[in-house]
Amino acid sequence: MLLRLGLLERAGQFVKLADLIDLVQPNRLVVVALGINATNALVLSQVVLSIALPIPMIALLIFTQRSQIMGSFASPPLVRIAAWIGTGLVVGLNIILLLQVTGLRLPFPG
DSSP states (O other), X not given: OHHHHTHHHHHHHHHHHHHHHHHXXXXXXXXXXXTOOHHHHHHHHHHHHHHHXXXXXXXXXXXXXXXXXXXXXXXXXXXXXHHHHHHHHHHHHHHHHHHHHHTOOOSSOO
16 A cells, blocks of 8 residues: 555655765764864865866676676777766866966866
């Protein structure tokens, strides 16, 4: 009966929202308790995430291009080229970001 009414599905969505709130609240409390500027904390967390992003991107590219792993679902050459270009762009932008943060002069104007 509950399944037909869709109540179990809605309950599952509520649990997911409650889990998300449980994950976010401790971080908000630490930021407020320590008196950290929330905007700076958010920007810093995004910088850290962007620096960590190429690792799973490269792993996914390697796994999805191997037909031994993916079988007939392995990515075709054009998709591989586009994905490697995108990954290279992310890595390049991260290098520029790290150079700017460390104060090293960039070889181009800007």
